[in-house]
Amino acid sequence: MALSVGFGLAFLIVPLAIVMPLAFNGGSYLSYPLEGLSLRWFGAVLHNPPWLAAIANSFRVALGATALALVVGGLAAIGTMASRRLTAIVLWALFVSPLAVPSIVMAVALYFAFARLGLNGTYLSLVIAHALLGAPLVFVSVLNSLRGLPPELEQAAASLGASRWMRFRTVILPLTLPGFLTGAIFAFVMSFDEVVIALFLVSPETQTLPIALFAALRDRLEPTLVVVALSLTLLSGLLIFALARLRRSAAPLGKDQ
Amino acid sequence: MIRSKGGALATLLLLLPPLALYVGVYLLPMLAFGGASVDNGVLGQRFPRLAAWAASAAPVDDAAAVALLADLGVLRPEERAEAARMLNQDQPGFRSLIMTTGNAAGTIGPGLAALRSFDARWAEDRFWFSLRQNLEPVTWRHFRKALGLGLSPDGGITRVEGGDIYLRIMLRTLVIGFEVAALTVLIGYPLAYAVVNAGPRLRGLVLGAVLLGFWTSILVRTTAWVVLLQTNGLINGLLLRLGLVDAPLPLIFNRFGTVVAITHVLLPFAILPIVNVMRQIPAAQRDASRSLGAGPIETFLRVYLPQTLRGVAVGGGTVFILALGFYVTPALVGGPGDQMLAYYIADFMQKQLNWGMASALGIMLLAAVAAVLALWFVPRLFAAPSARRP
Secondary structure (H helix, E strand, C coil), rough: CCHHHHHHHHHHHHHHHHHHHHHHHHHCHHHHHHHCCCCCHHHHHHHHHHHHHHHHHHHHHHHHHHHHHHHHHHHHHHHCCCCCHHHHHHHHHHHHHHHHHHHHHHHHHEEEHHHHHCCCHHHHHHHHHHHHHHHHHHHHHHHHHCCCHHHHHHHHHHCCCCCCHHHHHHHHHHHHHHHHHHHHHHHHHHHHHCHHHHHHHHHCCCCCCCHHHHHHHHHHHCCHHHHHHHHHHHHHHHHHHHHHHHHHHHCCCCCCC | CCCCHHHHHHHHHHHHHHHHHHHHHHHHHHHHHHCCCCCHHHHHHHHHHHHHHHCCCCCCHHHHHHHHHHHHHHHHHHHHHHHHHHHHHHCCCHHHHHHHHHHHCCCCCHHHHHHHHHHHHHHHHHHHHHHHHHHCEEECCCHHHHHHHEEECCCCCCEEECCCCCHHHHHHHHHHHHHHHHHHHHHHHHHHHHHHCCHHHHHHHHHHHHHHHCCHHHHHHHHHHHHHHCCCCCCHHHHCCCCCCCCCCCCCCHHHHHHHHHHHHHHHHHHHHHHHHHCCCCCHHHHHHHHHHHHHHHHHHHHHHHHHHHHHHHHHHHHHHHHCCCCCCHHHHHCCHHHCCCHHHHHHHHCCCCCCHHHHHHHHHHHHHHHHHHHHHHHHHCCCCCCCCC
């Protein structure tokens, strides 16, 4: 038992733990022993316009996709919550279904569609495509928050004469904010890490960080790749931390944690 | 949320923007994508005279030659090129035949003999047969090709010798998916057990490792495996230095590397559902079983394990579904013989510009995913009401 836990743990951690320090290698090979510690490859990334452009593109696309996913997923969750049981089941299936479609199929379908609209290679096409993958994540997260909300709260507000919009703005939205934020983090990471769909939709000007990394991996292996990989991992770590904080702050509200 | 009288309209208004996005950039594109697998495009629309001949079941005669030249003569050059490309997918050599014949359509005399003296290939039955089969608005040739089937001259469906390449790729995809699902469950089960039952320090360590894996980009983890497994990579370097091997082992660009890397990427998806199920098992059950005289192994096998199988099924099934669509990892760590269905879809789309085949293979992939989902959901639909989720 202990042996298999040890093996599994090593399998999970060791590949990343061995490779990441190579970002600080003074030499130009991805091998041990390190030829002295150095930040030169970090400098190489920061002084390389294509990498910088890819980083900027990734943030631009991920922020846009997250904003759109929040609106779409949030509205979908509120609308589903307010629907009759049978309608709600159908809506639920529809709104989460993009998660079950293999991304290669989604990529090809969107490539067709955007080609017809002349949108391929634009930021807008990437934002819309990634929002479509982020919306189900926001939807599920907000729906969970809404389900955890005691109905008496809204009834009380209604009995005090609050209109629908007023009840949403002053009661429901503040109480489900952690759900929106959790969904936003998921949607952001989804877009920031997405490869397959972007592979079909990017142009050289709009290429995102994963696409630049993918191209570089097929080209030749350099410590700059590990620098980029390490930075992406640190960003993930940061977001897990944010999510954990969010869970804790939401804990008193949620019924079953 | 309160359902009020005027609420239905308000709800509809709320749902309008998300529904618009889903219909516009999800449902319609998916339908168009599916349609491309049977759409005959220019072939189904631009050969009216030849299509009339094909429908009449007449033999290859002067009328057929006249109809062909008349149809080719009015096509614009890019339409002719598209038709030539599509027919070439059916019969190799058709592209040049259509292009040269089309370019000279006005100069060839009427009748079959003139056509055959212009290009002797028009004496070959296979080209006429292909034309006869491929002028309908709807075509099944992409699915036939994907399934290794062809048409016999009498109109029946036959097996094509050596044509089962896409079936073998489908099988390869399913096998890799199954291997990865089995490995993730085998490696993940003890880890899930540790997350639920170990002391706080080990529990935190395992959960942290699983979550970090869950949140780290697929590409980053694939990068790590590329660096590790390379011929001059870290694992081979270590083995050589320890004197365990004399020459570098082939670890990358083969099935081993592919399965290991995908397993690593998908491991968290197997662990988390198992953890969820294990958390619901009260510790008192184990104590009860032990106090009734069962040993630890018997308790695990007869009390604990059966209750966790639902989590194993959900975790393994999720991994299987996700693995079926893998593209990036096999492309980077697999060899030519390890590429999965997704690779060929991308290849048809980007390199061969054969959208019909890309779509037909995509539908095969979707069908496999839908079959697994059905295995989950259909039993639930027919389960006793008390067993349903609230």
